[in-house]
Amino acid sequence: GQQVMQIPQYQHVQEGEDFTTYCNSSTTLSNIQWYKQRPGGHPVFLIQLVKSGEVKKQKRLTFQFGEAKKNSSLHITATQTTDVGTYFCLSNDYKLSFGAGTTVTVRA
Amino acid sequence: NAGVTQTPKFQVLKTGQSMTLQCAQDMNHEYMSWYRQDPGMGLRLIHYSVGAGITDQGEVPNGYNVSRSTTEDFPLRLLSAAPSQTSVYFCASSYSMADSAELFFGSGTQLSVL
Numbered sequence: 001g002q003q004v005m006q007i008p009q010y011q012h013v014q015e016g017e018d019f020t021t022y023c024n025s026s027t028t029l030s031n032i033q034w035y036k037q038r039p040g041g042h043p044v045f046l047i048q049l050v051k052s053g054e055v056k057k058q059k060r061l062t063f064q065f066g067e068a069k070k071n072s073s074l075h076i077t078a079t080q081t082t083d084v085g086t087y088f089c090l091s092n093d094y095k096l097s098f099g100a101g102t103t104v105t106v107r108a
Numbered sequence: 109n110a111g112v113t114q115t116p117k118f119q120v121l122k123t124g125q126s127m128t129l130q131c132a133q134d135m136n137h138e139y140m141s142w143y144r145q146d147p148g149m150g151l152r153l154i155h156y157s158v159g160a161g162i163t164d165q166g167e168v169p170n171g172y173n174v175s176r177s178t179t180e181d182f183p184l185r186l187l188s189a190a191p192s193q194t195s196v197y198f199c200a201s202s203y204s205m206a207d208s209a210e211l212f213f214g215s216g217t218q219l220s221v222l
Binding site: 043050100 | 143148149150151152153166167198200208210211212213214215216
């Protein structure tokens with residue numbers, strides 16, 4: 001089953017607003033990866049986090065790995081219509097099975 | 109490099125028919141895997157392989173067979189299709205499972221079983 005839980009499952013955002021999506025695990029993770037899937041497309045790798053407390057930025061996207069390495073977050077600043085899609089987290093601790101993802105829609 | 113190539117893109121089957129979904133990668137990746145994606149369920153792992161001649165089951169293997177005779181190819185076989193296998197199927201590869209390398213995905217196969 002899904003060992004890494006993602007919340008929320010759906011996120012409806014006004015264009016220009018910020019939002020955060022989370023991945024939570026009951027056990028310590030060795031690493032976490034984030035992927036984005038545009039509607040009708042395939043998942044595409046965004047980033048990998050490995051170290052406790054690690055923070056990485058990609059333009060308006062900020063990724064964080066928790067100090068205990070049990071959770072991770074993706075924060076998007078000033079949401080744009082190009083951010084529409086489903087965001088997945090993945091840890092190879094679970095045979096590379098993904099969580100259900102957070103599906104993001106944007107209101108213009 | 110073509111990356112990960114999946115064929116066909118669309119397929120309609122009748123219940124009980126068999127078929128093979130093809131997946132090929134040209135990146136010399138050790139790890140290959142098959143996922144199915146259903147609404148609200150995310151991506152669920154069907155089978156995976158860590159090298160030629162080595163395969164293992166994922167989360168939802170029932171009704172599917174795989175083999176890995178070469179590094180490049182990892183076909184997924186449905187022996188007797190059922191309506192519950194209607195889904196979008198993705199093949200993925202990475203240079204290593206152990207080193208947490210990124211996954212590269214094919215463009216998917218949309219399968220309908222009537």
